[in-house]
Amino acid sequence: MSQMPHTAFLLAAGLGTRMRPLTEKTPKPLLEVAGRSMLDRLLDVLVAAEVQRAIVNVHWLPEQVEAAATSRGDIEIVLSDERVELLETGGALAKARGLLGEDPVFVLNTDAIWGPATPSPLHALAEAYDPAHMDELLLLADTGRSLGFHGAGDFFRAETGALTRRGEAPRAPWAYAGVRIANPAKFDGLPVEKFSANRIWEPMLAEERLHGLPLEAFWLHVGDPKALEDATMWMRCHGY
Numbered sequence: 001m002s003q004m005p006h007t008a009f010l011l012a013a014g015l016g017t018r019m020r021p022l023t024e025k026t027p028k029p030l031l032e033v034a035g036r037s038m039l040d041r042l043l044d045v046l047v048a049a050e051v052q053r054a055i056v057n058v059h060w061l062p063e064q065v066e067a068a069a070t071s072r073g074d075i076e077i078v079l080s081d082e083r084v085e086l087l088e089t090g091g092a093l094a095k096a097r098g099l100l101g102e103d104p105v106f107v108l109n110t111d112a113i114w115g116p117a118t119p120s121p122l123h124a125l126a127e128a129y130d131p132a133h134m135d136e137l138l139l140l141a142d143t144g145r146s147l148g149f150h151g152a153g154d155f156f157r158a159e160t161g162a163l164t165r166r167g168e169a170p171r172a173p174w175a176y177a178g179v180r181i182a183n184p185a186k187f188d189g190l191p192v193e194k195f196s197a198n199r200i201w202e203p204m205l206a207e208e209r210l211h212g213l214p215l216e217a218f219w220l221h222v223g224d225p226k227a228l229e230d231a232t233m234w235m236r237c238h239g240y
Contacts, residue, residue, distance in 0.1 A: 003126070004049055004050055004051065004122070004123070004126045005051065005103060005104050005105050005106050005126060005181060006051060006052045006053060006103065007051070007052070007053045007054075007055065007100060007101055007103070007105045007106070008046050008051050008053070008054045008055070008105060008106035008107070008108060009054075009055045009057070009080075009092075009093060009096060009100065009105055009106070009107045009108070009182075010029075010039070010042060010043075010054055010055065010056045010057070010108050010110055011057060011089060011092060011107070011108065011109050011110060012027070012029040012039060012056050012057055012058060012065050012069075012110045013057040013058055013059035013060060013062075013065075013082045013086055013087075013092065014028060014059070014060065014086070015059075015060050015086070016028030016031075016060065018223055018224045019031065019223075019224060019225060019228070022225055022228070023060070025061075026061070026064070027060050027061040027064055027065050028060075028110065028111065029065060029068075029110035029111075030064055030065065030068055031222075031228060032232075033113060033220075033222065033228065033231050033232050033235055034231075034232045034235035034236050034240065037068065038110050038111055038113065038222065039056075039065070039068055039069065039110055040068070040072075041113060041117060042108055042110060042112065042113075043069075043072055043074075043075060044117070045117060045118070045119050045122065046075060046106070046119075046122070047074050047075050048118070048119040049119035049122040049123060051075065051106065051122070052075065052076060053075065053076040053077075053078065054069070054075055054076070054077055054078070055078045055079075055080055055096055055099050055100070056069045056077060056078070056079055056080065057079075057080040057081075057082050057087075057092045057095075057096065058079055058080070058081060058082060058083065059082040059083060059085075059086045060086075062081070062083055066079055078099055080092065080095060080096040080099060082095065085194065086194065087192065087193065087194050087195075088194050088195055088196050089196050089197040090190075090195040090196050090197045090198070090199050090200060091191075091192060091193050091194050091195045093107065093182070093184075093187050093197075094187050094190040094191065094192050094193075094195075095192045097184065097187045097188065097190075100184035100187070101184060102184060102185070103184075104129060104131065104181050104182065104183055104184070105181070105182055105184055106122065106125075106179065106180070106181060106182075107179070107180050107181075107182050108178060108179050108180075109178030109179070111178065111221075111222040111223065112139075112177060112178030112179050113219075113220040113222055113231060114177070114215060114217040114218060114219050114220060115217060115218045115220065115234065115235060115238055115240050116217065116238070116240060117240055118217075120216065120217070121139055121179065121215055121216070121217060122179070124213060124216065125137055125139060125179065125180075125181050125213055126181070128161070128211075128213050129181045131183060133160075133209070133211070134161070134204075134209050134210070134211040135182075135183050135186055135204045135209045135210065136180050136181065136182045136183065136186075136200075136201070136204060136209075136210055136211070137161075137180060137181045137211045137212070137213055138155075138163070138176055138177075138179075138180045138210070138211070138212045138213070139176075139177040139178070139179040139180060139212075139213055139215050140155065140157065140174040140175065140176065140177060140212040140213060140214050140215060141174065141175045141176075141177040141214075141215050141219035141221075142173065142174065142214065142215070142219070143171075143172075143173060143174065143175050144173070145218060145219065146175070146218070146219040146220070146221055147218070147219070147220050147221065147227070147230055147231060147234055148220060148221035148222060148223060148224075148226075148227030148230055148231060149175055149219070149221035149223075151175060152166060152170065152171045152172065153166055153171050153172030153173055153174055153175050154166060154172060154174060154175050154176050155172055155174045155175075155176070155212060156169075156172050156173070156174070157173075157174055157212050157214075158208075160208070160211075161211040161212060161213065162208040162209075162210070162211055163205065163210050163211060163212045164205065165205065174212060174214070175219075175221075177215050177219050186200055186204075187200070218234075220234060220235075
């Protein structure tokens with residue numbers, strides 16, 4: 001790409017089921033890691049990367065997420081309201097299609113944290129994204145260089161950067177790190193209903209147009225209360 005995406009979509013509507021009981025009264029994006037909410041940490045990185053606009057979807061405890069996001073004065077915040085129905089990682093973008101524009105956008109899970117918390121991964125994604133050869137570019141975490149991740153991995157990565165799923169293999173070296181660059185046109189005409197991003201990834205995988213870029217930082221997978229505690233300890237120990 002010739003420039004950094006100017007818009008980001010933050011997936012902030014989830015129920016935070018695995019974080020209960022912490023999320024019974026606090027939405028997951030507002031849980032703090034080392035004294036700062038995960039939402040603010042991501043917005044800090046977006047501002048540092050000179051992203052101009054963040055679309056934030058809301059569903060669970062929406063007033064809290066809205067208040068926290070709109071209190072920022074350093075980036076434009078646009079809300080995508082999913083109070084009526086939680087639409088998951090694919091349907092959320094279909095609903096927000098009219099807000100995304102036509103240029104590539106960042107899509108971020110609000111628990112995507114890495115250390116040091118610099119915008120370097122976003123710059124690397126923007127530099128590597130080539131719409132002639134890929135529809136989406138995913139940030140990938142090395143499963144052996146992470147904290148809080150206990151899964152078997154998601155993808156294998158070819159030398160070209162094209163991804164294939166782990167499938168029946170017992171393990172794969174790469175996990176989706178919760179950040180990607182997406183082409184908004186791929187959501188044209190999709191129904192506004194509950195569905196996962198996997199629905200749009202499948203044809204991309206078949207056509208070798210879903211690519212991945214390794215994260216050159218330490219990945220913190222903040223999926224449950226123990227992982228939140230561990231991430232807080234790690235960040236404090238490293239001065240982040």
